[in-house]
Amino acid sequence: MNKESKKTVKKSKKSSKKLKKIIEIKKLSKVYDVTDEIKVHALKDVDVDIYESEFISIMGPSGSGKSTFMNVLGFLDTQTSGDYILDGFTSQELTDDKKAEIRNLKIGFVFQGFNLLPRTTALENVEIPLFYRGGYNMKHAHQKAMEMLDLVGLADRAHHTPAELSGGQQQRVAIARSLVNDPAIILADEPTGNLDTKTTNDILTLFSELNEKIGITILIVTHEPDVADFTKRKIVFRDGQVTEDVSIKKRSRAGYNREIYV
DSSP states (O other), X not given: OOHHHHHHHHHHHHHTTTSOXXXXXXXXXXXXXXXXXXXXXXXXXXXXXXXXXXXXXXXXXXXXXXXXHHHHHTTSSOOSEEEEEETTEEGGGOOHHHHHHXXXXXXXXXEXXXXXXXXXXXXXXXXXXXXXXXXXXXXXXXXXXXXXXHHTTOGGGTTXXXXXXXXXXXXXXXXXXXXXXXXXXXXXXXXXTTSOHHHHHHHHHHHHHHHHHHOOEEEEEOSOHHHHTTSSEEEEEETTEEEEEEEOSSOOOTTTTOOOOO
């Protein structure tokens, strides 16, 4: 990391000092053993703190480490060394079963391909994490799922299957599903990659509104600068290291002031 990048990282962390720390990462590294002789260093001594109510884009070229970083954050992969603490839970101290439990309770996922069950309704897709969690009867699960669909503006499409929804509507269902367990953080992996420009704007506006109005912490992995411009902070990876960590001063706010969804 160059001197200028170090200064911007320090400034970004200082501005978030008074907020609750959701994620703490220190000297995080991930090495893949391709063969006995070939090792790929996907992450190298990464230090990042993430605070409540942040809205962050994770950028970098292919092979930069951004996807590996997201997978480690989501307990979908395990670091080789270093510390990762999520909302008070230290990853190295957790069993696989405990990681799965925390992943369901603390993390909401949104993917590029929506990942909805094709033969179930929007309502049923949103309910799924509640049944994995347990403690919800059918009535309460329906009620909570409907609240989330209403939050993303799709209450009137609750009983439609994915085939009866547009791409943007399917992504809204996926966002509602990511919110249903009241997670500490949402991890969105290229969430607008399959969407046209107008629908991309609508989805990013929705993320902005959710972040502003209910304070949910959101991380978006993207390779598109226009997508990153919607966020409040940008972290850039290259060769497994953070090369830039800055606040975004001039955010894109197209459509942001519409009185919708919340």
